[in-house]
Amino acid sequence: MLTTMPELSNGADADAVNSLRSAVMRLSRRLKHQRVDESLSPTEMSVLGTLARCGRATPGELARKEHVQPPSMTRIVAMLEAKGLVRLEAHPEDRRQKVVTQTEQAEAMLEESRRKRNTWLAELAAGLDAEEWAKVRAAAPVLEKLAQL
Amino acid sequence: MLTTMPELSNGADADAVNSLRSAVMRLSRRLKHQRVDESLSPTEMSVLGTLARCGRATPGELARKEHVQPPSMTRIVAMLEAKGLVRLEAHPEDRRQKVVTQTEQAEAMLEESRRKRNTWLAELAAGLDAEEWAKVRAAAPVLEKLAQL
DNA sequence: TATTGTTATACTCTATAACTATA
DNA sequence: TATAGTTATAGAGTATAACAATA
Numbered sequence: 582m583l584t585t586m587p588e589l590s591n592g593a594d595a596d597a598v599n600s601l602r603s604a605v606m607r608l609s610r611r612l613k614h615q616r617v618d619e620s621l622s623p624t625e626m627s628v629l630g631t632l633a634r635c636g637r638a639t640p641g642e643l644a645r646k647e648h649v650q651p652p653s654m655t656r657i658v659a660m661l662e663a664k665g666l667v668r669l670e671a672h673p674e675d676r677r678q679k680v681v682t683q684t685e686q687a688e689a690m691l692e693e694s695r696r697k698r699n700t701w702l703a704e705l706a707a708g709l710d711a712e713e714w715a716k717v718r719a720a721a722p723v724l725e726k727l728a729q730l
Numbered sequence: 731m732l733t734t735m736p737e738l739s740n741g742a743d744a745d746a747v748n749s750l751r752s753a754v755m756r757l758s759r760r761l762k763h764q765r766v767d768e769s770l771s772p773t774e775m776s777v778l779g780t781l782a783r784c785g786r787a788t789p790g791e792l793a794r795k796e797h798v799q800p801p802s803m804t805r806i807v808a809m810l811e812a813k814g815l816v817r818l819e820a821h822p823e824d825r826r827q828k829v830v831t832q833t834e835q836a837e838a839m840l841e842e843s844r845r846k847r848n849t850w851l852a853e854l855a856a857g858l859d860a861e862e863w864a865k866v867r868a869a870a871p872v873l874e875k876l877a878q879l
Numbered sequence: 880t881a882t883t884g885t886t887a888t889a890c891t892c893t894a895t896a897a898c899t900a901t902a
Numbered sequence: 903t904a905t906a907g908t909t910a911t912a913g914a915g916t917a918t919a920a921c922a923a924t925a
Contacts, residue, residue, distance in 0.1 A: 597867040598847060602761055603779050604873035606772045609758035610797045610916095611877065612751055622892070623755045630752050641906060648759045653893050655908055677901045677906045698747060708879040713872045718746040720869030723862045724753035728760060730857040759893095771915070790883060802916050804885055826883040826924045882925070890917075895910105902905075 618694055620664070624649065625657055626694070629666060632683045633691060639678045646729070666690065767843050769813070773798065774806055775843070778815060781832045782840060788827045795878070815839065 613623055621629075624647060631646055632638065638646070644654035658681055661667040666687040672678035706714065762772055770778075773796060780795055781787065787795070793803035807830055810816040815836040821827035855863065 594867075597863075597870050599779070599844070600870040600874055601866060602847075603776050604870060604877050605754050605757050605761060606776050607797060607877035608754050608873060610773075612754060613916095614797075624759075624892080627752050627755050630748070639906080640908095648756060648763075649892095650894055651907065652895080652909080656892085659908095672906095675902075675906080679907075695748070698751075705876065705879055709872065709875070713875070714746075716865070716869045716872050717750060717876070718743075720865045720873075721746050721749040721753060723858065723865050724757060724869075725749055726858070726862070727854065727866070728753050728756035730854060762893095773915080788883080798915095799917060800884065801886080801918080805915085821883095824883080824925075828884075880925100883923085884921105885923100886919100886921075888917100888919085890915105892913105892915090894913075897911100898907105898909075900905100900907085902903100 618690065618697075622657075625661060628654075628657055628661065629683060629687055629691060632667065632681065633688070637680050637682045639672065639680060641678070643681065648728075661687075767839065767846075771806075771809075774810055777803075777806055777810065778832060778836055778840060781816065781830065781836070786829050786831045788821065788829060790827070792830065797877075810836075 609623075616623060616626070618626065627647060628643055631643065635642075640654045640658055641651060643649075643658070644651045647654070649657070658667060658669065662669055666684055668682050668684055670680045670682065672680055709717075758772075765772060765775070767775065776796055777792055780792065784791075789803050789807055790800060792798075792807070793800045796803065798806070807816060807818065811818055815833055817831050817833055819829045819831065821829055858866070
């Protein structure tokens, strides 16, 4: 039977996305609970990770990258500032904007959190073989790209 | 410098998990919005998917599989029942338990939703090349396993 | 006494709408 | 007039605690 769906010439198929979607939703739910730092929400952690990569960003840029609305990012940044993990400075050229940078404390926290993450990872790793982990590693950058598209 | 973290002999490493975690959280946020059926939450969709695979399950089993607490699953199942997507029957051997099965309507809905998903997929697919999608396809089953571990 | 499911309640995260300040 | 960010408010989804029924 002919379908009306668009051609997917690059090998993507509905079953894979179906599986991916279900796995992502359930994994995200687990990650919410397995959070490495009890005082930080998953998105707050994600923002710190983004800042560690980008160096600096405006609240608006962060909102777009995290796929969150501006008011939500305002709250998140305020939380992180209150915890001493980011600094807010005036934008040099546009006085409407602000610039968010991570503090040294955030860097230390990320290092500490990486250690905790490894412990949790070790437990999960026991359930996968080397080949399976290789697939996850190969796909991780693509998933990040997917999240940004 | 020597670390105190456990050996990860199967090739898993912290950077991969770091990347994976961030991508999963952001993707899940996108998926929340790109939901194929406006009237169903991501978890409700996930439960239907699980039922489609398992055939039947008790609320407790579903709660464990979806990594949700029993009271939450009570609400989710009640919603799905109110929408005519699942049926609740008495457990044949244990009168404390119940058995959840999907209705024909749910099956039709899943088929319809697959069509919509393909449309959304076509847009995303444009941003990845064949090799990248191959990596996603290869990793999808592993991610599902990871979500269940 | 332990387990399955439910009810009642509260919390976390995010969104929308309305507002302020700057471009 | 448009844009960046904020404030105030509401909603969705989930958790915890307390309870009922059955094993």
